[in-house]
Amino acid sequence: MLTLCVHRQLAEFTLQIDVTCTYPVTAIFGPSGCGKTTLLNLISGLMRPDGGQISIDDTILFHAEKGIDLPPEKRRIGHVFQDDLLFPHLTVRQNLLYGYQFLAPSERKFHPDTIIDLLELNTLLDRLPNLLSGGERQRVALGRAILTSPRLLILDEPLTALDQELKDRIMPYLRHIRTDLGIPMLYVSHAIGEILQLTGQVIVLNRGQVLAHGDFFSIAHQPKILPLLEAHGFENVLPVEVIAPNRVQYNNQTLHIPPCDRVSGTHIFIGIRANDIILCRQRPAGLSIRNALSAQVIDIVETHGRSLVYIDVGKRLAAEVTPEAIGELALKIGDPVICLIKTHAIRIGPDVS
Amino acid sequence: MVISLPFAVLLGWVLARKNFRGKLILDGLCHLPLVLPPVVVGYLLLLLLGRRGFLGQILSDWFGLQIAFTWRGAVLAAAVVGFPLMLRAVRLAIESVDPRLERAARTLGANPLRAFFSITLRLAAPGVLVGSLLAFARSLGEFGATITFVSNIAGETRTLPLAIFTYINQPDGEAAAARLVLLSIILSLGALIASETVARKMKS
Numbered sequence: 383m384l385t386l387c388v389h390r391q392l393a394e395f396t397l398q399i400d401v402t403c404t405y406p407v408t409a410i411f412g413p414s415g416c417g418k419t420t421l422l423n424l425i426s427g428l429m430r431p432d433g434g435q436i437s438i439d440d441t442i443l444f445h446a447e448k449g450i451d452l453p454p455e456k457r458r459i460g461h462v463f464q465d466d467l468l469f470p471h472l473t474v475r476q477n478l479l480y481g482y483q484f485l486a487p488s489e490r491k492f493h494p495d496t497i498i499d500l501l502e503l504n505t506l507l508d509r510l511p512n513l514l515s516g517g518e519r520q521r522v523a524l525g526r527a528i529l530t531s532p533r534l535l536i537l538d539e540p541l542t543a544l545d546q547e548l549k550d551r552i553m554p555y556l557r558h559i560r561t562d563l564g565i566p567m568l569y570v571s572h573a574i575g576e577i578l579q580l581t582g583q584v585i586v587l588n589r590g591q592v593l594a595h596g597d598f599f600s601i602a603h604q605p606k607i608l609p610l611l612e613a614h615g616f617e618n619v620l621p622v623e624v625i626a627p628n629r630v631q632y633n634n635q636t637l638h639i640p641p642c643d644r645v646s647g648t649h650i651f652i653g654i655r656a657n658d659i660i661l662c663r664q665r666p667a668g669l670s671i672r673n674a675l676s677a678q679v680i681d682i683v684e685t686h687g688r689s690l691v692y693i694d695v696g697k698r699l700a701a702e703v704t705p706e707a708i709g710e711l712a713l714k715i716g717d718p719v720i721c722l723i724k725t726h727a728i729r730i731g732p733d734v735s
Numbered sequence: 736m737v738i739s740l741p742f743a744v745l746l747g748w749v750l751a752r753k754n755f756r757g758k759l760i761l762d763g764l765c766h767l768p769l770v771l772p773p774v775v776v777g778y779l780l781l782l783l784l785g786r787r788g789f790l791g792q793i794l795s796d797w798f799g800l801q802i803a804f805t806w807r808g809a810v811l812a813a814a815v816v817g818f819p820l821m822l823r824a825v826r827l828a829i830e831s832v833d834p835r836l837e838r839a840a841r842t843l844g845a846n847p848l849r850a851f852f853s854i855t856l857r858l859a860a861p862g863v864l865v866g867s868l869l870a871f872a873r874s875l876g877e878f879g880a881t882i883t884f885v886s887n888i889a890g891e892t893r894t895l896p897l898a899i900f901t902y903i904n905q906p907d908g909e910a911a912a913a914r915l916v917l918l919s920i921i922l923s924l925g926a927l928i929a930s931e932t933v934a935r936k937m938k939s
Contacts, residue, residue, distance in 0.1 A: 426842045454841035455850075461842040467835055471858055480853075481843030530843050 384408075384534060384568065388424055388434035388444070397421060397590035405583040407560050407567045411574055412587035413610060418570045419464070421587070422536045425568070426461040427454035438533045455484070460532030460565070464539045466523035468511035474522050475507040481530035491531040492563065500562070501525045501555055517548040521555060528559065535559070536568045541576060553579050574598075578619075578653060578731035586610065618654040618699040619731065623647065628725075633696040638672040638725045644733070651731030656690060658727035659701035661719045663711060673723040679715055682708060693721060744856065744863065746822055748829055768880075769819035776816060777883025784808070784884075808885035809892045813877045817870030824869060828862020829855060861934045868930045875922065895919055 384403040389396055397417040410418050423429040425436060427443065430451065436444040443452050443459075468477050478494060498504055501521045511519060520540055527535060537556075541549045553576070560567060560580060571577050577584060578598065586593040586607055593610070594601040598619070601607055622630035622637065624644045630637050630652065637652070644650055665674055677693040684690075689708055690700045701721060703713075713719070746765060768776050784791040785803045794800040802808045832855045840850035856863070878896045885892040887901065899915045902908030 428838050428842065453846070454838070455844045455846050457842075458844075459842060461839070463835070463839060465835075467833075467839040469836060469840070469854055480840065480845075484844035526843065 383439055384425075384566070385435070385437045386421075386425070388431035388436060390420065390424060390429070390431045392417060392420060392590065395590045397424075399587075399590075399592055401585055401592055401595050403566075403568065403583070403585070405581065406564070407569060407581035408583045408585060409577040409581050410568065410570045410585045410587055411572065411577055411610075413572055416587045417590040418572075418587055419538055422461065422538050422568070422570060425457075425534075425536055426459040427452060427457050428461075441533070458530065458533045460527030460530055460535040462520075462523050462527050462535065462537045462540050464542055466511075466519040468514075468519055468522055468526070470511055472510075473507065474503060474509050474511070474514070477511065477522055478503070478507075478525050478529055481526060485531060489531055492529060494529060497525045497528050500558055515548075516544050517552055520544065520552060524555065524559070528563065528565065532565060534568060535565045536570070538570050539572070541571070542573075549576065556580055575653060575729050578651060578729070582651070582731075618656065618659070620652050620654070620695075620697055620699075621649060622652055623649050632675075635675050635695075637675070637723070637728065639728045639730065640726055642730045644730075648733060650733050653729040653731050654699070654723055654727060656700045656702040658724060659699065660722040661691060661693070661701050661703055661707075661711065661713070662722065663719065665720050666722070669722070671722045672725055673728075675721050675723070677719050677721050679713055679717045679719055681715060682713060693719060695721065744825055746826075748851070748855075752829065752834065765822050766819045768816050773816060773877065773879030774883050777812060777880035780808070780812060780815065780880065780884045784811070804885050804888065804892065806885075806891055809881055809894055812880040812884045813874030813894070814870075816877050816880050817874040820873050821866040821870035824866025825859065825863050828859035828866070831862070832858045860937050864930050864934050864937070868926060871926055872923065875919065895922075 386402070387400045389398045391397075394415075395417070397420055399421060410421065412418055420429060424431050425443070431444060431446070433446040434444070435442065435446065442448070442450050443457050444450060469480065472480065478498070482490065482494060498507070501524060503518075503521060503525060506514060506518060506522070511522070514522065520543075524540070540556075541552055544552065556567075556569075557580065559565060567580075569577060569580055574584075582598045583596070584598040584601065585595045586601065588610060594604055594607050620632055622632045624642070624646050625631050625636070626646060627643075628639055628641045630639055630650070639652060642650075660671070675695045677695040677699070679691055680694045680698065681692040682689065683692070684705065689703055689705050691703050691708065691713060693699050693701060699721070711719075746761075749761075771779075781803055782788050784794070786792070786795060786801070788803075791801075791803060794802060800807075802811060834855075836858070837850045837855050840854045841847065845853065876896060877894065878900070881892065881894055882897060887893055887897045893901065895915060895918070899912050899919075902912035902915065
């Protein structure tokens, strides 16, 4: 359990955090420049808070009143940076063992071979970092941090620098670390889609303040959270039941989803961008889109030149429609509509816990 | 050179990584021997470390250590004039290393000293080597400060350039001077080749 109660003056605002993270993986979500990286630096000891306290379980890492401020090397926090920051003069193996060598044998929780196997680094061990691809480098950085047997793994947008294909390939490794190694994680990202593949526990940060903290699906619809999510094109979340590798059921309606590895009967969340939803009056014929849900218009909002139509499919969804289309369809509150969603516009989220 | 290396690394790190009041003044002081005429450097050393000098008196009263007009003084003069060159190279080399690497090392459990030596200094090593070579070259050729500070005493403070100068001034000293000239060429070439080899090994 990570307890944070810190403040620190930054150039444009004050970072003020007071949260407790108990879930195995907690994600910190927020737009760029909201103080996420600073917060991680405060936790790992690379920056000093102006006041407050930080502790993990019973260990106090920082306590302003008691004058406790453990140096980074004593905190046992595995910090994975946005740029992997591998040591360029050391081979992959030496990089991996850099932190491991400082541990007393009794403190070593993982054997290097286990981690090397888990992250599939076997063939890279004798190479220098500059000969690795971005995804490989990030895996080495992960392994290097894990091998320090950290109390907590903090990941600072580890996938941001990678392209989508690589992101998809790294994600399973992160899930392995979460599930198999049992290291608590704090995962920072501005991509909610990434976060939801790991956890539903989210701290939403904006301009240094915690806007909300808790289960993503219960906070996502709060009026102050929604705009942040909408800015990142991730607005709609549905709890569904997997009924086949590429099909899920929601409220007795079947949805086609991209193939996923979940077992039938599992309850998962799926996410849909507002601008990936098409609204129409009648159920269309002869369209390639497989997913058509019956819904009812509950609200129409126009902000910043965008119009969002909120519809009820059993849960509230937001669909982005041009103002002209609203006029053309003559949409008004209470109207029944059909909403169409392309299969590949659906993102697979975490299990419903 | 060996004497000034730890100081150059320490000061190089301070100047590269730290920001404080008077950094400009410290920087200027460190580079003074590079700009001042060597004779002035020698004279200042004499004032400071001579038998009546402030430090010289303390050293000779408390430790019985005499620096001016001894071989120790010659070494010190060479170190002082070579120091700015070494410092410049070391500082530039340290500045070129990403400071975040050292911080990453800290989060992995390395204490500050360990992180500095195993990451920053190791990555700056080629630059440190170049600096050392420059300092060596400068101190090998050192003349003015030496002759002012410790004079030209045979068997005690007669450095290579002083010896060559002495022989050239003697009517029949040309053969001896030629031998010493050859020696300095061998020394310089040896140092150049050695540093090049080591630098290449470090890079690979």
